[in-house]
Amino acid sequence: MPPNTTASTGQQPGKSGRKKGRRARLIVLVLALALIAGVTGGAYWSISTVRASFPQTKGSISLDGLSGPVDVKRDDYGIPQIYASSDEDLFMAQGYVQAQDRFYEMDVRRHMTSGRLSEMFGKSQVENDEFLRTLGWDRIAQEEYDKTLSASTKKYLQAYAKGVNAYLDGKDNKDISLEYAALGFANDYKPAKWTPVDSVAWLKAMAWDLRGNMQDEIDRALMTSRLGPKEIADLYPGYPYSRNKTIVQSGQYDEITKTFEQGGSASTAGSSTGGSTSGSTGTASSSAANGLQSQLAGLQDVLDGLPTAVGVNGNGIGSNSWVVAGKHTITGKPLLANDPHLSASLPSVWYQMGLHCRAVSSKCQYDVSGYTFAGMPGVIIGHNQNISWGMTNSGVDVTDLYLEKLSGDGYLYDAKTVPFKTREETIKVAGGESKKIVVRETNNGPLLSDRSSELVKVGKKASVNTAAPDRGDGYGISLRWTALDPGTSMDAVFAMNKAADWNDFRAAATLFDVPSQNLVYADTKGHIGYTLPGKIPTRASGYDGSVPAPGWDSKSRWTGYIDDDELPYEYDPSRGYIVTANQAVVDKTKYPYTLTTDWGYGSRSQRITDLIQSKIDDGGKISTDDMRQMQLDNSSEIAKLLVPKLLKIDIDDKKVRDAEDVREAQELLEGWDYTQDADSAAAAYFNSVWRNILKLAFGNKLPKELRVKGQCLLVDPVNTTGPADQTDKVRECGERDADQAQPDGGDRWFEVVRSLMDDEDSDWWTTPSSGNRPGATNRDDLFMRAMVDARWELTAKLGKDIDTWSWGRLHRLFLKNQTLGTEGPGFLQYALNRGPWKLSGGEATVNATGWNAAGGYGVVWVPSMRMVVNLGDLDKSKWINLTGASGHAYNAHYTDQTDKWADGELLDWSFSDGAVDESTEDTLVLRP
Missing domain, CATH: 1.10.1400.10 (Aminohydrolase, alpha-helical knob region)
Known part of the structure; x- marks a missing residue:
């Protein structure tokens, strides 16, 4: 590794200092290349080889498919602001520019989402690919693209893919990234063309890492081998509603509650009441209990080995986001802060970018800036000219594990044997032979337990020919998960990007079905709000999703989904602020549905609330820097x-x-x-x-x-x-x-x-x-x-x-x-x-x-970015990324934001045309 890098003094370097820094990096690079030449027995990577993949950021480039010129203006940190005259040109340019900086990262991501890591990295990834093929993210993404996404979204995805492929056209591996040059020593891998489905599938990977309480579901069931009900209850205490405030605190769900009081209990409406979990195991026999223990222990092993997309395999992930109304701020307009907590990665999972129509019209509808995912068009978190939004993981329970009874012909369901739905998958392996697997699905979902050889040994009870010759009989574990159904989350991204007000934003949020997120909102007119979107299941009485359920009993199945107009929200609450940090969304006694049994316990959210309220109680007004200081609060x-x-x-x-x-x-x-x-x-x-x-x-x-x-x-x-x-x-x-x-x-x-x-x-x-x-x-x-x-x-x-x-x-x-x-x-x-x-x-x-x-x-996880949006003057907003814009090692923007991130500093975030022009260092023109 490079020399020890501790937090810097935080002083903004001047241009001469930056040039000296870049020369120093090149000196280090020369030494590193000399080392590499020795280690590899004479294989020499020249500086030109390393620099070959660096993006062109000045001059002009001709791209087939553009309808008009596009300007790409980069600031001193390499952050691009794109200006175009049509939606298609805007998103085509986004694809081109992101590929310039991050294509290797994008390529690895799509191989992960499609279960094809073995094609890049060989036999070490075969088991991961088997599990990922079983989940079938790319299959669901293809179905979304074919059946559920809007025509405009498909058009944007196609334009984005066209831009990525324009970047790849005519390039050798060494021209794309240093990693490909390294991989070239081991295999003859060549990146395939980008497709719209490659972009959609990434949302599935993100949803997997933010999937909610599945790990708690496994842990609670495994605890029963050694602990009694009281001891398990000790380790899963109830949410402290009296001490740590919920997100939604008043008024916005009263009408829903009254409806259920008049019409019957929540359970009669198809929802669990969140009471005792004793019924969740059904009438499983002792053999079923033993089967559950062994199957879950094996599944735990499989899950631990999986690569992560944005989180630490669903463990410990949280985020902070809060919004303060203008009556409590120095500017008189809202301030909105967000810092998602994700696993530390290099490059950062986020890519900062602005997408600007030269003139907003029906032909070109976007003027938006913020944090994007390399590999996906649009902005995930940020602001446009009218509104800003932030996200934290809601943690609502959208996954259930089912213990299944298996036989040679299928699985047991209501005392009848139902045939599996099966498909065959071929896993290609770089430098090795391909491997075929059979994926089996029950009416609850895919059999995750089929992917562990140890689970097969445990589950097998007889030697019987089955539809899946690589798997046996006995017990298995299947997964029911909302993300395994086609959805519309990609539509939601574009709808939020162009939303003009609260009503637009709420309508856009209803399309964001998975992963379910807490969305905070603020606009330039002074309004603030919160909404919980998502496809959230309801369960029959006696099943609350806290432990695996018996798949052979139809009573354990989901009964439906909470309607959009029954999901919690708040708009302009009288207290003047809204805090979300993975705490309970609503008090369970005031809401008819069980959203989850496993909220975060509110340590962070209550601390943020106390910091805001103490400032208000002291008669002070909150500034952008106050919001930044709150993000850095280290109190234990x-x-x-x-x-x-x-x-x-x-x-x-x-x-x-x-x-x-x-x-x-x-x-x-x-x-x-x-x-x-x-x-x-x-x-x-x-x-x-x-x-x-x-x-x-x-x-x-x-x-x-x-x-x-x-x-x-x-x-x-x-x-x-x-x-x-x-x-x-x-x-x-x-x-x-x-x-x-x-x-x-x-x-x-x-x-x-x-x-x-x-x-x-x-x-x-x-x-x-x-x-x-x-x-x-x-x-x-x-x-x-x-x-x-x-x-x-x-x-x-x-x-x-x-x-x-x-x-x-x-x-x-x-x-x-x-x-x-x-x-x-x-x-x-x-x-x-x-x-x-x-x-x-x-x-x-x-x-x-x-x-x-x-x-x-x-x-192991960090605030992956930090932002504070000033709705009074968007050009006075601030942001920072964990690493930098570039995914190319030794590029000046590889980790040029990290020292400042570690110091808790934020960079200026230019948005208006004048502010962007003032901060521009390099301009690239993309021409038809």
Whole structure:
């Protein structure tokens, strides 16, 4: 990896400084290429080879298919603003420009969504492809394109694909990216042409990573092998409605509630009431229960190995977005902030861009700017000339797992055997033989369990010829998921991009069926709002989606979907602000439908609410910079609860060896303000104590099937300050017992510990002795043991001198190229990866630089971008990306925003013609 990169001073570099920086990069590149030449035994990559893929950003290029000239204006960070005179030209140019900067990323994404990674990377990806083919994202995307998307959306998708293919035309692999040049050593892969379906399928991948409570559904079912109902309830406490406010707080669902009160219970209308889950397992026999346990344990293994699209396989993902009305802002107009929390990737999942019609008319309808996905036309989050919007994951339950009883002829349903729906898939493998699989589907969905050889052994009960010769009989697991039905989310993107007011926006949101998102809204006329869109299922009484259901019972099936006009929303609430941070959308006692049993628990949302309300209560007005500062809030809610208790613990010399050293660490917490700054020694010690509390209280009590896999970060030792030594690595979760489950430490665990605090003798606070370390029989004993263990853990990691400790030395971000940067040879990882950055923030804080307590302290998800939109003057809006515009290693814009992102800074966001012209550094004209 490159030399250690810590947070910069945040000073804006001048043009001369930037040129010096670029010359320095070229010097580093020359050294890197010399290294590569030696490592590869003489294979030499010249600077011209590396630079061959850099985009042309000046002059002009002729493109077949354009109807008129298009201007591409890039600022000093390489962020493009596109100006065209027709919709088709605008989106064709978007495809061309995104391919210039990010085609390799786009190509990998489409191979993932279609289950064709093996075509690029060989046999190591065959199992992933088998699972992805079973889900069939590309098949559903094709069906959407053929049957459900509007004619205009298809036209835009075609124009976008035409632009991507215009970029590819006549280019060799080395002209596209460094990664292709590297892959060329191993195979003769050549990128295929882009298709409209390649763009649509990406929404399926995004929906998969944001799929809601499927992991909780698996975990709860696996817990039954070792824990009783009360113990499981301890680990899934109810949402704290009295402490952490919901998103929608008044008035907007009263009419719905009255309707149900008059017309009957929610369950009679086809919805679960969200009560006991005891009925969710139906009348399954003990053999079915055993089958469920084994099938889910195997499925867990399969899921852990999957590549991610935008998140950490559905775990721990959250986001912040809030809007403040003009009556509380300095400008007198709304301010809107958003920072989605996604897995750290290089390049960032986001691509900043402006799409402008020179004159907005029926021929050219768009004037919009914001964050896009490379590979998809339109803007996902941002603003146009009239409105702005942000998104956070709603977490509503749109997936259900079903335990199926299988036979040679099919599956059992209402005491009858129903034949499987089957299809054959051929997986092509670079450098190897193709593999054929058979995908089987029940009336609930595809059999995910067919993709695990271990599950087949467990599920097979007889040797019977079946429609799927590679699979046996017994029990299996199928998936019902709204994203496996054709939808209209791609239509929603374009409709939101040109919405002029709240009514337009709400109408556009109804098209956004999956993934279901919390949408916040503000407009230049001063209005603010929130709406929950999505295709959200209703369930029969006794089934709430919290655990897998019996697929053989028709009563367990979905009964319908919540109507759009019955979904929660708010418009101009009297309090003057709306906060969404994955908390409960509505109070369950005031809404007739169960949206999910697994909300986020509201730590971040309530902190944001408190920050806004305290500013209002003090009589102040909120500025753009106030919104930015709120995004950077590092306060730890769990520390506020635990530190007063920890400070009262008597570190007894008779009970604790080297007690003085432990007391020295304990004293770090005295006077600490609970802020997790990168340079804070107290934050480092507290988070280690918290991690050890979780391990001691819960780790040896949970089923071993719940142990977290795939979260271990292979990184350089925490006490290095120079370049990472590729031969000297440590696995951050190496201390974790492979047979012991470990909580991830998210805000559900905050609530678990909070609910147990007053029960000082709870069985959860017991732990056996280990070596010369005593066990614990009550809360304070366990806390003392955690404080001792944390002291010696940090001594090993950071040294005995606590004056040298800091949170940032533990809590570091490594940016890795998501393919060759993780699986490629060492010299390629050195060339493609960047980091580390020492970060502030933490798990379930507003500045959510998340870490997984099961795998160490390294950063695993981040605020993937940050923006603050000023509806009073759009040119005074601010934004930042995690990395940069370019996906090309050694390009000046590869990670040129990361230092500022780490410092919590935002860049100017030009929108008007004059502001864009003033910030333009390079102009490229695309001509017919």
